[in-house]
Amino acid sequence: MGLMWCVLAAAFLPLFPLSWLFNRAVASLPVGAVQGGAALLLPQLGLALLHWAPAVQAWPRMEREGGMVVATVSALLYAVRALSARDLGIWTRLVLSSGLATIWLAWWAGTPISALRVMALGWSLPAGVALVLTGVLVRRAGGAYIGLQGGLVAVMPRMTTSLVIAVLALTATPVFSPFFALWKGLGSVPVAWLPFWLPLLFLWGWAAGRLFQDLLFGDYRGEPVTDIGRAGVVLIALVFVASVALSFAANGGLL
Amino acid sequence: MATGLLAILVPALPMISAAILLAFFRASRRPAARLSVAAMSVTLVLALTLLVHHILVGSAAQVEPLGSFGSLWIDPLSLVLWTFVSGISLIVHIYSVRYMVEEPGYARFFALLDLMTAVILVMVSAADLLTLVVAWFLVGVLLYFLLGHDHRRAAAGRYAFWTQITYRFGDLPLWFAALILIHTYHSVSLPVIFSRIQAAPHVQLWGMPVPELTGFLLATAAFARSAQFPLHIWLPYTMDGPTPVSALMHAGIVNAGGFLFNRFAPLFEHAGWALHWAFGVGLATAIIGSGLMLMQNDIKRSLGYSTMGQMGFMVMECGLGAFSLAVFHLIAHGFFKASLFLGAGDVIGDARVHDGVPPDPIYTSVIERRPAKPSRLPLLVAASLTVLVPVVVLSLAHFFVAEHLFFEQGVVVLLFFGWVTGAQALFAAHKMSRQDPWRLMLGILASFVVIVVGYTLISHYFGNFLYPNEKMSLALYNAASIHRLSFDALVLFLAAMFVGGWALTFFADSFELGRDLGGRGRSVYLGIYALLSRELYVADIYERLGQIVVHGSRRLNVWLGWC
Known part of the structure; x- marks a missing residue:
């Protein structure tokens, strides 16, 4: 019965192979804003399902370790896959899937669901912003395949700055909440697991670096496009300020 | 109390300056530069005041403005490095006022310089592991954006990426060491951890004493930051960034490895094998860096390899136990290298007027009547x-x-x-x-x-x-x-x-x-020459490995339908 709740939750709080359903569902939504909303809500739904599963301490050790292995493989698999993604929407979903797998790790290590909710929100917020901006880009430039146009910062500086901050946050850069979520997650697992999880930081940094190459550098080769408005930038900035404040507040115990 | 407030102001001032620049002065060049230089000048004065105060009356102290996270350790190492970093940064700021004046993103550049200075100041004075990891991590991120300041140049982006990826690689052992220390000694506070290491230096993990194991990890993190072989390739290629950034990087940021050894000196007292390893890597880096420097015909890349050689010496000094000498070395080298970088433009200008080619011996002997x-x-x-x-x-x-x-x-x-x-x-x-x-x-x-x-x-x-x-x-x-x-x-x-x-x-x-080398000797000579002129193929090997991983990633995505 406990396993069934976990399997159900894995479709919403993505864990390979059920993460395929999560990614397919988010990608099929028509508007960027709706995709962003789904990225916020679905992991919380997954955590709600996980709430019904038996407490971690009640699971046999073998099953707990098996669960941690699946979470590790899932996180690494999606991080590696993000390296070759050039479409902003796909890239965001892959990195989000990788990041949310760390929530499973923390859960198997016995972190309470209330703390996991905040950690999941930490990953979902920047991903939500990135997906909303992807939608805007698709609407204005005809697609979000970053390598196609190159040097987007020259024509859409506000949009690009917002995207860069979202990508940095999503790849666990301090002082955004995913960084603290990861720190807290890794701090709660046995040391033996660390060598398998730390490469994630490298892979996310690599994936972000490849994305920035196309986003920031070189000449823009696309059609003329209009940038997002100042109000949008202020709204996005507020989201990130809230995210940082949330992480500081939520991780107070650890800090 | 007053000392604590001053200490908080040292990293806070450049941070506040950066925030004001980004919020209000994005389009105003001159006020942006003035504010940034003024903030940096005050920071240097504060750092000097604290250093002098410590020399006269002070003792080491901790400041905890945000609880244990964000705590600062006001000890001789922090105070010396605060003065050094803010001094170098002020020189770079003043130089940039005119050097960058025709570049787009002028205010953004100063804001990034301020942020970078603030983060380094936090890093060298962090009193807890989380603050140290956060600052260490952020230095890499900010350096990426400083090196890639000119978005029009694809090469600047490419080399900034190399730097970022090497720095990120070096972040992993620091994370690992930090988490092991927290797990073992149950504290994030560095002074507490060090006192517990002194009390129990033989605690084992995976059959190895924890100080020795973490010593190896910390040394590896230091190697990536201080361009030790084979993690050096980013350093000579970062010359596509603005010259003031090269100066700041070669004079300040690249010295982070020496700082890390000194900060964790109480741990390295019990990590002899890690020190021997550091000596070996430092020696190899010093020889390779100095050798490759002699082969360069580009002044800035030559300076890059010179820095690599000097960093090798610095790490070697740490490996020998001469920790304070490494700090003295990094300060002396910092000022020396900053002056070379900031004067590199003049040297290039002079070379255009005087080619520096030695006179022909026959001309010297016959026309100038001097001994050939x-x-x-x-x-x-x-x-x-x-x-x-x-x-x-x-x-x-x-x-x-x-x-x-x-x-x-x-x-x-x-x-x-x-x-x-x-x-x-x-x-x-x-x-x-x-x-x-x-x-x-x-x-x-x-x-x-x-x-x-x-x-x-x-x-x-x-x-x-x-x-x-x-x-x-x-x-x-x-x-x-x-x-x-x-x-x-x-x-x-x-x-x-x-x-x-x-x-x-x-x-x-x-x-x-060696002038009349035979067939075999000549082929050996050419082989060695090719090896050195391709800089030991290190960059080529990394590039090939990267291509293999990305190719594998693409195949995985195709199989899994990009979901």
């Missing part, structure tokens, strides 16, 4: 001066200043390298063509004595300031010591290698050896 062959000292005199004078001067200077450390292995090896460097300088002076070789040699000898005595005195008093507890200095030297027989063999081998190298160079130069 250089006038040199007799071979025996030159060889005696070259080999003996540095030994005598260095030994006497160190013996009178720090007799109690004189027979420590680390000190002996440092004296050995001092001898090599001094002898190399005298040997180079001997090879110069001058009308009056005695005058030249005496001038060089006088300079050598002044430099050695000055350096010895300053480094000794500086070492006492950084590590007032003499037992700690001795413990570090002891940790870095190896078996007596191995040590003697190593010194003899290195001495034979260097003397042999000088002899080979001298005779190759005098008798034109």
Whole structure:
């Protein structure tokens, strides 16, 4: 019965192979804003399902370790896959899937669901912003395949700055909440697991670096496009300020 | 209380300046530059005030503005590095006011410089592991955006990416070490962890003492930051970034490795094997960096490899237990390299006017009526001066200043390298063509004595300031010591290698050896030349590995339908 709740939750709080359903569902939504909303809500739904599963301490050790292995493989698999993604929407979903797998790790290590909710929100917020901006880009430039146009910062500086901050946050850069979520997650697992999880930081940094190459550098080769408005930038900035404040507040115990 | 407030202001001022620039001065060039320079000047004054206060009356203290996260450690190391970093940063700020004036994103550039300075100031004074990891991580991120400041240049982006990826690789061992220390000693506070290490240095993890294991990890993190072989390739290629950033990077940021060794000095007292490893890597880096420097024809890349060689020396000093000397070295090298970078433009300008090609010997002899062959000292005199004078001067200077450390292995090896460097300088002076070789040699000898005595005195008093507890200095030297027989063999081998190298160079130069290399000799020579001119193929290997991983990633995505 406990396993069934976990399997159900894995479709919403993505864990390979059920993460395929999560990614397919988010990608099929028509508007960027709706995709962003789904990225916020679905992991919380997954955590709600996980709430019904038996407490971690009640699971046999073998099953707990098996669960941690699946979470590790899932996180690494999606991080590696993000390296070759050039479409902003796909890239965001892959990195989000990788990041949310760390929530499973923390859960198997016995972190309470209330703390996991905040950690999941930490990953979902920047991903939500990135997906909303992807939608805007698709609407204005005809697609979000970053390598196609190159040097987007020259024509859409506000949009690009917002995207860069979202990508940095999503790849666990301090002082955004995913960084603290990861720190807290890794701090709660046995040391033996660390060598398998730390490469994630490298892979996310690599994936972000490849994305920035196309986003920031070189000449823009696309059609003329209009940038997002100042109000949008202020709204996005507020989201990130809230995210940082949330992480500081939520991780107070650890800090 | 007042000292604590001042201490918080040191990293806070540039942070506030950056926030104001980004919020209000994005379009105003002159006010942005003025504000940034003013904030940096005040930061330097505050850092100096705190340093002087500490010298006169102070003792180490901790400031905790946000609880244990964000805590600052106001000890001699932090205060010295605060003054050094804010000094270098102020020079770079002032230089950038005019240098960057025609560049787009002027205010953004100053904001990034301010942020970078603030983050480095936090990093060197972090009193807890989380703050240290956060600041360490952010230095890499900010450097990426500083190096890629000019978005129009794809090459700037490419090399900024190399830097970012190497830095990120180096972040992993620091994370790992930090998490192991927290798991083992149940605290994030560095002073608490160090006191617990002193109390229980033999706690084991995976069959290895925790200080030794974390010592290896910390050394690896330091290697990536300080461009140690084979994690060096980003450093010489970052010249596509703005010159002020190159100056800041080579004078300040790249020294982070030396800082990390010093910050964790109480841990390295119990990590002898990690120190030996650092010595080996530092030695290899010093030789490779200096060798590759000699092959470059681009002044900035040559400076890049020179920095790599110097960083090798710095890490080697740490590996020998001479931690305070490494800090002295990084400060001296920082100011020296900043001046070279900021003056590189003038050198290039001069080279356009005076090509610097040596005059033809026939022209010198026939038209200028000067001897075509250089006038040199007799071979025996030159060889005696070259080999003996540095030994005598260095030994006497160190013996009178720090007799109690004189027979420590680390000190002996440092004296050995001092001898090599001094002898190399005298040997180079001997090879110069001058009308009056005695005058030249005496001038060089006088300079050598002044430099050695000055350096010895300053480094000794500086070492006492950084590590007032003499037992700690001795413990570090002891940790870095190896078996007596191995040590003697190593010194003899290195001495034979260097003397042999000088002899080979001298005779190759005098008798034109190697000019008529046969078929096999020539192919070996060309092979070595190709290897060195391709910089040992390190970048090519990394690129190929990267391509393989990305190709695998693409295939995975195709199989899984990009979901």
